Amino acid sequence: MTRAPLTAALGDFVANLRYEDIPGTAVAIAKQGIADCVGVMLAGSAEPAVAAVRSGFAPDTAGGGSSICFGPARAPAHVAAWVNGTAAHVLDYDDVALKGSHPSAVLVPAILAEAEAVGASGRDMLRAYAAGFETWGELISRDSGNYQRKGWHPTGVFGAVGAAAACAALRGATAQEAAHALGIAASQASGVMANLGFMTKPMHAGKAAACGLLAARFAAAGLTAAPNAIEHEQGYLGALSPAGDVDRERAPSLPPARWRLTEQGLAIKQYPVCYRAHRAIDAMLGLVRDRGLDAEAVKAITVRFSPSHSVILKNHRPRTAIDAKFSIEFALACALVAGRVGLRDLVDEFVLSEPIQRLVPRVSIEIEAEEMSGTSGYAPYDLVRVETTAGEVIESEHVRHARGDPQAPLSADALWTKFEDCALWSGLQLDARALFDKLNTLEHCRSAVELLR
């Protein structure tokens, strides 16, 4: 059996990708991912997990050249990437793609920090994003096992190598340097699922961003890795494999033959909670909007979705905002009471409020065993059924695609509304509209430094 020289092929791809060769639709998706991630990062910048990581690095942040969350503070690029990645992932409001992982929360902080340090252009940043996304997609496609159940957080372990690809592309690495960067990052991939629900989980995104950035810098400085570090029998794919059935042999399927950015796209979240609650939230918001449903008139709520949704949305009696992010009961109560699920609803006070706590026990789960092919355990659709105090039973539409899914993309207005909301939530003094506009015309940006002006 001949072995696909995967590490080398990825190195070639990363080094040779030209901006001009990226399809316009892929550029548009990358721009959306970057803009949305910047917004989410701003919103997350004041969270305690971010403060803890910043404080852990202090006083080692002097002399750096990259901005922390678009504020006045600056730090060494790898520190900025680590802090900003934590901010981008901490609210569970960042985009979803590639088997339920979170590419932008890792790629964007790494790219921003390094682009600012080296003064890269907007086109360089977009090229870097595409290099990182496609590398990530190629790697995560090679194992049918469940990484999460094995204990690996895909955002952490694939993110490190994806960010290395992005930063190697950004720096204009040669094919060999890029391959070394991937091999160095292979030895830095980490993040265990046990830390889901704790501050360490968003730190996985920051750590992956920082390690990917450092891997590209180390490779540029001459550090060598195994030329087959990814596909070697004792390498990255094999070590992480959930059940040892990873495909280390097949030839890679990379651009221009295949663009995962356009094929799979990015799901942009409308609600700052686990993505698996989004279809049911849309169903409930539809009832509120179309039927004028009133929380006072609701006796019982049933949600019907997949077994895997039921496992992940595990907090049945949420008492804090962190619990609430993985609680279908909160998600539906919130949609019903507030008519939305937004940043200002994900606060302890609202989670503990009487209308929410009254509704939470009225939510029950019905399991739909049928699985939609090509998904990580989604039912063909999710739905919500409400019984009113008057005895009426009303059923929502059958939601196949959450709002923001690549099949149900958000309007430009909705994207801006989310960004503005995030910027306001951050409390930072910045011109949100100007920044959003710059991000949406990133291909014309001459230097990342301009983004901060």
Next chain:
Amino acid sequence: MTRAPLTAALGDFVANLRYEDIPGTAVAIAKQGIADCVGVMLAGSAEPAVAAVRSGFAPDTAGGGSSICFGPARAPAHVAAWVNGTAAHVLDYDDVALKGSHPSAVLVPAILAEAEAVGASGRDMLRAYAAGFETWGELISRDSGNYQRKGWHPTGVFGAVGAAAACAALRGATAQEAAHALGIAASQASGVMANLGFMTKPMHAGKAAACGLLAARFAAAGLTAAPNAIEHEQGYLGALSPAGDVDRERAPSLPPARWRLTEQGLAIKQYPVCYRAHRAIDAMLGLVRDRGLDAEAVKAITVRFSPSHSVILKNHRPRTAIDAKFSIEFALACALVAGRVGLRDLVDEFVLSEPIQRLVPRVSIEIEAEEMSGTSGYAPYDLVRVETTAGEVIESEHVRHARGDPQAPLSADALWTKFEDCALWSGLQLDARALFDKLNTLEHCRSAVELLR
């Protein structure tokens, strides 16, 4: 089945360990590990892998408070730990313990960098070393599988958590902070075996040191991890497990009930090559010394050792110093020609020299299938047999314990000779004797800063 609260138990141990409770023999071993590691780090400080890591961090090293390899350069503590750990592991000259892993190459750089940053005392450093070593030993004892064959480099993956334990102890963490530090480090454990033989491999030690140090700082700043991050079904032990048969249940076996420092000890290397070549080198040096064996008079050499030695010492036709570190053929030729295996023999020029290259093909391997119990695939003893040009066949002694093994400890003179040799090799301007004496009386050192004066 009740589950041992391993993460919590380790947090308690780390937080409550007092210097006064460490047995004198354990303190002596820890001091030896620290002193030997400092020497080896000095010797490695000018290697290309170390320069590449330093350069990758530049220009982010301004404003730091920890020294790089006892030279004039200073850097943030985590950067110093990363660079110094790479230096400590790069020559394959650092100590061996705990199932063939390399504890000092990770623990010492982390402890030195943090101790200097916070002005910790020598006793604090010794306590930190003991906390890290015992934590590492407890964790690596829980899986009978072969981590290396699965793809994980034990020094990288256990080192991150060991260094977190050490730094949490050094900083005087509470039990809860220490448990969080271990949980944060669990999400930073990484390092794949594929990178053996490349510059990324020694970087694993540096990265583990830096991540452990940061984990303790993050925990001190309030970052939370799962209280059972180590033993959780989707946690550290399970995710890394070679075959899924890790013991996550049994109660921990920690001091004061059990001290692995005294029970297992540290093997201090006499030769800067893979430890598995050491018994055969001792055998050959015995022949040279006792029989006046002359390289010119040697027709054939046979080495008899275990199958696993034969797999790891895989470079049969070494052409570079890096190859030579994993070549039994070079090791024996070198011992015969030079009458030693030292730093100045591990250079490309000597590896390629006529007397070495002439002898290399004359070495053959005989496999001894019997395995010494309690070892990772060692034969009961190794031996060397030489056939002279005159037709005489002479056999070496049967070497059960390499010089420097806990069962065959080095004399104080031998330890100093190695340290002095390492310091000279480094080319650094420092008073090696004064530094060695300070390290050997570390319990009287009031602040780590004094080590550098």
